[in-house]
Amino acid sequence: MDLENQKRVKDFADEMGAENLVVILGAAEGEAAGLAAETVTAGDPTFAGPLTGVQLGLTTYHVCEPEMKEEFDEAVYDEQISMMEMVLDVDDIVGEMSAIRDEFCKYL
Amino acid sequence: MNSVIKGASYVLVHTPDMVLYNGTTQTTERIVNPESDYLKAIPNNLRSFEEAVGYWPNQTYIGNVHPDELAAVEMPWYDKKMENAGRYGKFGEIMPQEEFLFLVQACDMFEVVKLEAGFVEAHKEAFAKNPIISEDISSRIPNGAKPGEIEHHVNEEHAEGLYHDGKLVGCVKKAHDIDVNLNAHVMHENLMSKASSVLALLYAVRNAGIAKEDVDYVIDCAEEACGDMNQRGGGNFAKAAAEVAGLVNATGSDTRGFCAAPAHALIEAAALVKAGAYKTVIVTSGGCTAKLGMNGKDHLKKEIPILEDCLGGFAVVVTEGDGVNPEINLEMLGRHSVGTGSAPQAVMTGLVTSGLERGGLQITDIDKYSPEMQNPDITKPAGAGDVPLANYKMIGALAAKRGEITPKELGDFIARHGMIGWAPTQGHIPSGVPYIGYACEDIMSGKIKNAMIIGKGSLFLGRMTNLFDGVSFIIQANSGDAEGESGVSEEEVKGLIAKAMKDFAATLMSES
């Protein structure tokens, strides 16, 4: 995850309380999604950014996951995102995200 | 009359040592994690020049392996070697690092590039022997620096080192003591972009069969900025490169648009020529040292060598309609506009269908689409997916939503209208343009009748706007009329009027 973005996530967690935040991802692939999810829960696995060794345990989802879709206005989702369901491997993304959540999220 | 594409060139420069010293993934790592294992592992995971030459996608880039042929090679490609692969290609070449450093020095007009005497002795001849390097360029190389001079500049004067086979062989000095815009890092980056652009220009002139004096205008569409503290992005890499390439009658300017710039620049070039402002315009750009080894961490983790070890460059020659060469159609331009929004569906509609609709065409009427053609061998292991394929899925999905194909036909659509990616992850370099050389060949041979070139840019990276950007244009078979032969000339009209009046006079006379 971009180093500047890691810093912002960390700052928001400090200011607003980790339990009040949800991180929503738009990654193109399962692997990238898992990496971002791990970064905001267990710490930056590449040891490059401000979240290195910082375990925020934030609640995190990918925008295409069924639990997220359920909560969105259908028409808005259809216009903004639905076409990408034919492009992304949503099952792969769900798999990666679920694994990270199960292991590292503190607030579910 | 539509402008035509008279030739295109594609060049790669193998710069393994620049990966470690100039790629931002590595320079950033050196700041946050100087003892990192990753940095230590890099020198043992760089490819040799022969390996870079024998790498299938690189051979596609320089014109020796058509994308259809590349698609038949089993992936992954990084562990395969193409037999009898040579450094020279139909569209250009893969230049080795030691020769490129001389081209960089030839591009240096302010004596900031120094090369060590032993290095110059050992490699200068090979550079001069390259058929594309003319004497006016090779004669610009001065004698090598004395022992200790390079180390002094690097250690005491903040010069950027130039390395070869892991050894310090030269440097790029700062061009100003105080102005950060002229520091050694910036001079290094800009000279690398300029030099690779020069190489592309030389091949473009050759491939188009024109003379250097014929070129009126050059447009550079890279992503670097050159200037000083009072005009940070003043620019004109175009003219700087044109000078070294010997294009004596040309002026030029730079077009900036992140990765969409090449597509913007080609539309501008086609419009300039169609309007008669200039007769021969070359769109060019060099490569980007910052992006070398960008995904290196992921590659090494998966025991793949550093694959992002080359700078890319290209140039396209646009000239007046000649009745023969493929044309650039300016009537069905696609665009992502300010109001388009960021939803992928809206982006694709703007880029692809908004232009087609103007010409009454359907998505399926375009034979080949060339969006971002990044090499999936590089991007997939890095978690960035297969970018061309993702684009084709989006275009196909749009066609399905519009009822032009059924969702079940998506696979067929992709096979017919898409291609496998092959270009290096050098930002603007893979964006639409890599296919232009092959597109023109395929159109001339009748294999296809048209192709759409799509460029997309992540403007938000510059923090001036949150917007995307993109434009597209269609290259099509020439309609067949040459300049001056279409329609009726003034001579002919005068002749017709004279004859009509004679006939009328004769009628009057015979009636009286």
Added chain:
Amino acid sequence: MAILEGKKAIIIGDRDGIPGPAIAECVQTAGAEVVFSSTECFV
């Protein structure tokens, strides 16, 4: 219980996946407040 309602949302979009602004449009309809949105680019 709704995941997003009443929460502060941080959006990390991807140019090749779903970009930030598109995610933001959806997230707002679920009753979350978007405090940060970014789009990353890896190619």
